Amino acid sequence: MANSDVPTLEVRNLQTHFFTRAGVVKAVDDVSFSVRPGEVLGLVGESGSGKTVTGFSILGLVDEPGRVVGGEILYKGENIANASDERMRRLRGNNIAMIFQDPMMTLNPVLRVDTQMIEAIQAHENVSRNEAWERSRAALEQVGIPAAEERLKSYPHQFSGGMRQRVAIAIALLNKPDLIVADEPTTALDVTIQGQILYEVQKLCEETGTAMIWITHDLSVVAGLADEICVMYAGRVVEHGTVNDVLDNPAHPYTLGLINSVPSRNRRGEPLAQIPGMTPSLLNLPKGCPFKTRCPRVGPDCEIEPAITHPVTARDVRCHYPVTAGEAAAPTSEVTA
Amino acid sequence: MSAMMETGESKPAAADSKPILELRNVSKRFVKSLDAAAKIANLFGAGLKDEVVHAVDTVSMTVADGEVVGLVGESGCGKSTLGRVVAGVHPATSGDVLFRGRELSTQSSAEARDTALKVQMIFQDPMSSLNPRLRVEDIVGEAPRIHGLVDAKGLEDYVAEMLLRVGLDPTYAKRYPHQFSGGQRQRIGIARALAVNPEFLVCDESVAALDVSIQAQVLNLFMRLREEFNLTYLFISHDLGVVEHLSDRVVIMYLGRVVETARTEDIFSSPNHPYTQALLAEVPRLDTRKRKFVPVKGEIPSPLNPPPGCHFNPRCPHAHERCRVEQPTLREIAPGRWSACHLNDGA
Ligand SMILES: Nc1ncnc2c1ncn2[C@@H]1O[C@H](COP(=O)(O)OP(=O)(O)OP(=O)(O)O)[C@@H](O)[C@H]1O
Ligand SMILES: Nc1ncnc2c1ncn2[C@@H]1O[C@H](COP(=O)(O)OP(=O)(O)O)[C@@H](O)[C@H]1O
Ligand code: SF4
Ligand code: SF4
Ligand SMILES: [Mg+2]
Ligand SMILES: [Mg+2]
Numbered sequence: 001m002a003n004s005d006v007p008t009l010e011v012r013n014l015q016t017h018f019f020t021r022a023g024v025v026k027a028v029d030d031v032s033f034s035v036r037p038g039e040v041l042g043l044v045g046e047s048g049s050g051k052t053v054t055g056f057s058i059l060g061l062v063d064e065p066g067r068v069v070g071g072e073i074l075y076k077g078e079n080i081a082n083a084s085d086e087r088m089r090r091l092r093g094n095n096i097a098m099i100f101q102d103p104m105m106t107l108n109p110v111l112r113v114d115t116q117m118i119e120a121i122q123a124h125e126n127v128s129r130n131e132a133w134e135r136s137r138a139a140l141e142q143v144g145i146p147a148a149e150e151r152l153k154s155y156p157h158q159f160s161g162g163m164r165q166r167v168a169i170a171i172a173l174l175n176k177p178d179l180i181v182a183d184e185p186t187t188a189l190d191v192t193i194q195g196q197i198l199y200e201v202q203k204l205c206e207e208t209g210t211a212m213i214w215i216t217h218d219l220s221v222v223a224g225l226a227d228e229i230c231v232m233y234a235g236r237v238v239e240h241g242t243v244n245d246v247l248d249n250p251a252h253p254y255t256l257g258l259i260n261s262v263p264s265r266n267r268r269g270e271p272l273a274q275i276p277g278m279t280p281s282l283l284n285l286p287k288g289c290p291f292k293t294r295c296p297r298v299g300p301d302c303e304i305e306p307a308i309t310h311p312v313t314a315r316d317v318r319c320h321y322p323v324t325a326g327e328a329a330a331p332t333s334e335v336t337a
Numbered sequence: 338m339s340a341m342m343e344t345g346e347s348k349p350a351a352a353d354s355k356p357i358l359e360l361r362n363v364s365k366r367f368v369k370s371l372d373a374a375a376k377i378a379n380l381f382g383a384g385l386k387d388e389v390v391h392a393v394d395t396v397s398m399t400v401a402d403g404e405v406v407g408l409v410g411e412s413g414c415g416k417s418t419l420g421r422v423v424a425g426v427h428p429a430t431s432g433d434v435l436f437r438g439r440e441l442s443t444q445s446s447a448e449a450r451d452t453a454l455k456v457q458m459i460f461q462d463p464m465s466s467l468n469p470r471l472r473v474e475d476i477v478g479e480a481p482r483i484h485g486l487v488d489a490k491g492l493e494d495y496v497a498e499m500l501l502r503v504g505l506d507p508t509y510a511k512r513y514p515h516q517f518s519g520g521q522r523q524r525i526g527i528a529r530a531l532a533v534n535p536e537f538l539v540c541d542e543s544v545a546a547l548d549v550s551i552q553a554q555v556l557n558l559f560m561r562l563r564e565e566f567n568l569t570y571l572f573i574s575h576d577l578g579v580v581e582h583l584s585d586r587v588v589i590m591y592l593g594r595v596v597e598t599a600r601t602e603d604i605f606s607s608p609n610h611p612y613t614q615a616l617l618a619e620v621p622r623l624d625t626r627k628r629k630f631v632p633v634k635g636e637i638p639s640p641l642n643p644p645p646g647c648h649f650n651p652r653c654p655h656a657h658e659r660c661r662v663e664q665p666t667l668r669e670i671a672p673g674r675w676s677a678c679h680l681n682d683g684a
Contacts, residue, residue: 046549046551144632189412190411192615192616192619194619196630219623224621244626259623271557272557274550275550
């Protein structure tokens with residue numbers, strides 16, 4: 001693992017709120033983490049927990065009525081939380097890239113793929129059209145698209161969903177960014193294609209030292225890909241640590257609940273361990289700990305919102321009654337090859 | 338696990354109980370007709386033909402009463418199409434679909450209507466499968482009222498009971514779909530299906546759109562309902578973890594064809610078909626940390642233009658000359674295990 005003293009990205013106490021007519025939606029409310037060169041951070045949580053808004057905040061893509069209202073986003077030490085549009089435009093696509101869940105967020109439906117890729121290169125670098133074309137071709141090959149020369153002449157709709165996502169990823173990789181934010185890019189894909197994309201992503205991080213934030217709701221994908229994991233709930237990071245620590249010895253009751261509800265953690269055919277209830281609306285959070293209404297460990301202190309503590313070394317946990325290592329023993333799973 | 342799964346079998350299903358569903362060489366083809374421009378081009382001798390998608394290609398299988406059969410395969414391989422043929426949403430292009438031993442197309446209209454009620458489908462996207470302008474009581478109560486399963490007086494109680502069955506508060510009956518969460522909407526979809534007393538549910542990616550914690554709740558509901566009402570499921574999913582947990586037997590499809598079917602334990606512990614093996618190797622697991630991913634070998638072929646011989650041959654590490662010319666037949670390689678690969682011919 002490449003390591004260096006200056007993280008590629010450090011997010012400190014980020015708060016991004018949406019000022020809607022119905023009230024203030026605190027989509028991201030005190031989120032902190034950092035990623036170093038070559039490292040993969042998995043950002044996990046249920047829908048609405050604030051993963052995408054965190055990613056958008058980093059890229060400066062949050063639109064009205066939303067705003068970053070607190071905290072710092074340090075890209076190689078430079079605070080870009082409220083950087084000018086001009087500065088963000090230069091960073092985006094060159095230093096920081098985002099891969100969206102829907103590849104059509106990246107692709108322009110009315111332009112040929114070669115036009116889009118060459119434009120993306122020439123927007124940031126003074127290179128000839130020929131050189132840009134050659135780099136585009138190589139990038140398509142890199143993500144496993146055969147007959148790249150032919151494919152460059154196609155329009156996005158002429159690709160299948162999985163291929164389109166691979167083209168979007170190729171575009172994100174074009175300028176060898178230092179940081180990639182990938183927002184559930186493989187959720188809609190089959191496992192074999194997902195494996196192909198994870199292969200490319202992993203290779204890139206290892207070979208070029210790109211740092212990566214991989215957003216997903218699938219704990220199993222994070223297990224196979226990431227070094228560190230951040231678990232989000234209702235706009236907050238509730239647990240943060242290395243993948244091995246967090247998945248083997250979860251300290252937050254929500255993390256434990258998520259792990260236990262994964263089918264392979266349960267005996268085949270028997271009821272799955274489940275977290276009762278559902279995610280509360282951000283406009284109507286319970287007082288105190290937002291997980292309180294669903295938490296099996298709830299106690300008197302939970303009327304007060306918990307702050308981050310470190311019940312174990314190298315771990316951030318937001319809970320008054322964290323799970324201890326002995327208790328967390330997951331239900332026995334049937335062993336399969 | 339049901340007892341019938343313990344016996345040796347000689348057909349791709351449990352043999353000692355009469356199958357509730359049997360498919361014999363079922364195919365479904367879609368024709369993408371030529372547009373006007375292509376037709377005009379043909380007047381000048383262009384020779385363009387309609388494009389035919391062989392979405393389901395001579396599939397034979399049986400499902401035993403009370404069994405849960407998982408149907409797995411990558412996007413576009415024909416899972417939903419097969420599910421819709423089974424649910425009677427669209428007719429097969431050729432082949433026979435038998436429900437409780439009776440061929441669908443030969444049934445009288447009254448019988449056919451009865452069968453249609455017995456087989457219900459539950460979809461992936463709970464929002465788009467519920468009419469947003471109807472209240473829950475109408476969504477759930479409409480079919481049983483129309484089919485005379487309940488009279489106007491009893492309807493309210495009937496709907497309340499259906500909602501209770503799926504774990505929803507009956508006081509929600511007056512609400513509209515948009516007032517519910519994804520998991521609750523999926524429960525409404527299930528209540529609507531249960532309201533006509535089905536025997537067979539086709540679940541097409543029914544938990545795919547749900548969050549992990551909610552997914553566990555809905556899967557538990559499916560398992561409880563199976564016990565309570567002796568339901569049989571065809572459970573379509575691309576999530577192998579879910580399929581492994583729920584199914585008695587698994588059917589693997591590749592480009593319209595069944596390539597392997599076996600008891601769940603057998604498929605997961607010793608997959609026979611090279612495609613099944615490739616698929617299982619890629620399943621992300623909680624216990625597999627920081628693994629080395631490997632690239633897909635070869636190109637994923639299009640269903641419009643599948644390769645000749647074994648459809649999997651361009652991606653198969655064991656492909657040999659025969660695979661490029663001859664289609665392997667699905668045959669029983671061990672009791673209850675069926676696979677379509679030339680490697681099983683020995684020699
Ligand atoms: N109404 C239709 N008209 C034309 N082609 C169709 C139609 N429905 C399905 N197809 C084609 O049939 C093939 C199988 O489609 P199907 O929806 O059954 O796949 P699937 O296995 O359910 O995929 P997914 O996992 O993406 O849901 C695909 O190539 C699809 O494009
Ligand atoms: N433009 C917006 N206006 C108001 N609320 C928003 C907007 N975008 C996102 N939100 C809210 O912010 C919260 C977090 O959203 P998001 O980051 O998209 O969740 P995730 O990606 O984790 O599913 C949700 O409650 C969502 O409804
Ligand atoms: S603070 Fe209390 S309610 Fe919140 S997660 Fe911890 S134990 Fe549960
Ligand atoms: S028949 Fe040949 S190509 Fe097909 S799966 Fe078997 S070995 Fe591979
Ligand atoms: Mg999101
Ligand atoms: Mg489908």
